[in-house]
Amino acid sequence: MKGERLKTLTKGIILENPVLVLVLGTCPTLATSTQASNAFGMGAAATAVLICSNVFISLLRKAISDKVRIPCYIVLIATFVTIVQMILNAFAYPIYEALGLYLPLIVVNCIILGRAEAFANKHSVFDSFLDAVGMGLGFTLTLFVMASIREIFGNGTWMGLPIPVLADNHISILTMAPGGFFVFGCLIACVNKWFKNKPKKKDFGCEGCPSAELCQAAGRKECEAK
Amino acid sequence: MTIKLFFTIILTAIFVENYVLQQFLGICPFLGVSKKLDSAFGMSCAVIFVMLLATAVTYPIQHYILNALGLEYMQTIVFILVIAALVQLVEIVLKKYVPALHASLGVYLPLITTNCAVLGVCIDNVDSYMGTASFGHTFPQALTYSLGAGLGFMMAMVLFSGVRARIEDNDAPPSFKGMPITLIAAAILSVSFFGFAGVIDNIFK
Numbered sequence: 001m002k003g004e005r006l007k008t009l010t011k012g013i014i015l016e017n018p019v020l021v022l023v024l025g026t027c028p029t030l031a032t033s034t035q036a037s038n039a040f041g042m043g044a045a046a047t048a049v050l051i052c053s054n055v056f057i058s059l060l061r062k063a064i065s066d067k068v069r070i071p072c073y074i075v076l077i078a079t080f081v082t083i084v085q086m087i088l089n090a091f092a093y094p095i096y097e098a099l100g101l102y103l104p105l106i107v108v109n110c111i112i113l114g115r116a117e118a119f120a121n122k123h124s125v126f127d128s129f130l131d132a133v134g135m136g137l138g139f140t141l142t143l144f145v146m147a148s149i150r151e152i153f154g155n156g157t158w159m160g161l162p163i164p165v166l167a168d169n170h171i172s173i174l175t176m177a178p179g180g181f182f183v184f185g186c187l188i189a190c191v192n193k194w195f196k197n198k199p200k201k202k203d204f205g206c207e208g209c210p211s212a213e214l215c216q217a218a219g220r221k222e223c224e225a226k
Numbered sequence: 227m228t229i230k231l232f233f234t235i236i237l238t239a240i241f242v243e244n245y246v247l248q249q250f251l252g253i254c255p256f257l258g259v260s261k262k263l264d265s266a267f268g269m270s271c272a273v274i275f276v277m278l279l280a281t282a283v284t285y286p287i288q289h290y291i292l293n294a295l296g297l298e299y300m301q302t303i304v305f306i307l308v309i310a311a312l313v314q315l316v317e318i319v320l321k322k323y324v325p326a327l328h329a330s331l332g333v334y335l336p337l338i339t340t341n342c343a344v345l346g347v348c349i350d351n352v353d354s355y356m357g358t359a360s361f362g363h364t365f366p367q368a369l370t371y372s373l374g375a376g377l378g379f380m381m382a383m384v385l386f387s388g389v390r391a392r393i394e395d396n397d398a399p400p401s402f403k404g405m406p407i408t409l410i411a412a413a414i415l416s417v418s419f420f421g422f423a424g425v426i427d428n429i430f431k
Contacts, residue, residue, distance in 0.1 A: 008253060023257070023365045023405060026250075026253040026254060026257065027250050027251055027252070027253045027254070027342050028250075029252060030250040031249065031250035031251075038360075070310075071307070071310060074306055074307070074310060075303065075307065077365060078302050078303040078306050079303060079305070082299060082300070082303060085299075085302070086299065090361075101346060101349060101350060102351075103306075104301070104302040104345070104349055105251075105342045105345060105346060105349075107302055107306050107341045107345065108306070108341065108342045108345050109342075110254060110340060117377050176420075177248045177249075177250070177416045178310070178413040178414070178416040178417045178420075180250065180413075181409045181410065181412040181413035181416055182409070182410055182413040184409050185402075185405070185406040185407070185408070185409030185412075185413065186406065186410075187412040188409065189399075189402045189406035189407050190401075192400075192401040192402075192406065197312045203288055226250035
């Protein structure tokens with residue numbers, strides 16, 4: 001039992017990393033990873049929302065009827081996002097400014113709704129909490145590593161501190177949009193190389209689609225990936 | 227609104243501030259549904275439709291209900307619920323009255339609720355995080371910006387489905403197969419959009 005709990009906690013960090021392996025929540029990953037400090041803020045905000053939503057959805061899993069579960073989850077998640085927005089606005093205004101539009105967009109972050117659907121509505125409160133902590137840590141760590149790479153090589157700084165040689169020789173395209181796609185692609189390739197024994201070709205039909213869990217059409221025949 | 231402003235907003239939203247390739251909104255469908263041209267086109271049509279409708283509904287809600295009653299902090303909850311309800315409504319109406327359209331667009335509609343580009347364009351239009359600041363915030367301009375953002379999404383999807391078709395059978399290194407090589411192709415596509423910066427500002431001078 002204890003081993004299982006530990007596994008629930010740690011699986012989000014590498015083996016089922018929400019960003020690099022499950023490829024969920026790509027929009028905030030790409031958009032807020034230009035600076036390590038922003039990435040940390042985004043990761044912390046999303047983790048807070050994820051923990052709250054997982055715990056409450058798990059608490060309410062017997063009260064919410066199956067047919068209206070998605071709208072219920074969305075309202076719950078949106079509530080926590082609003083709370084986080086207000087807290088950041090009051091106590092961490094620079095981060096609130098830097099994250100801008102991507103802060104309210106945590107609502108539609110597939111990781112949070114995905115964990116609610118895939119884990120929290122079937123497991124106990126404590127397990128859901130551990131799952132949320134693990135997944136949140138995985139998300140934050142990935143964001144932080146990616147942002148560090150982009151900031152160090154693209155801007156010559158790290159957490160705002162200049163780095164001797166790189167500050168004069170930075171590759172500024174890495175901090176711009178194409179650099180985001182490029183670094184993200186390379187990171188996924190690294191994870192494929194080092195942590196998966198057999199790199200399987202991921203299918204991008206309907207089953208491979210990041211929103212497949214939520215898409216009611218996913219199992220149906222008319223879905224494009226027949 | 228003059229014709230010139232209309233085209234400036236549309237072209238800026240499509241090329242300079244492309245929602246997918248420059249601002250990273252709506253990446254999930256961009257990577258998930260761009261495998262075939264038909265599905266990329268169908269998804270984009272549904273997104274444009276929902277974006278316009280959602281802006282048309284959320285803009286008055288923000289200005290005449292939330293702002294008027296001092297409930298600005300409810301924005302996120304209200305907007306996501308309105309979009310979710312709207313998508314359901316559109317699906318029901320299409321199913322009943324336009325079955326042919328429902329058959330082609332219907333499968334993409336549930337996916338759109340969790341598409342951040344739709345919520346993004348609604349919030350952008352009332353709070354002006356990105357491009358809308360320079361255009362002002364009247365209702366027609368908000369609708370124009372939504373149309374431009376939707377068309378930009380469509381362009382990225384259609385272009386990328388062509389790229390996808392070509393890299394599908396390529397002999398990539400094993401660990402790059404699938405997602406990584408797709409993302410690197412997206413990076414190259416995104417570079418090409420840099421060329422448009424500055425063009426739109428000068429084109430109408």
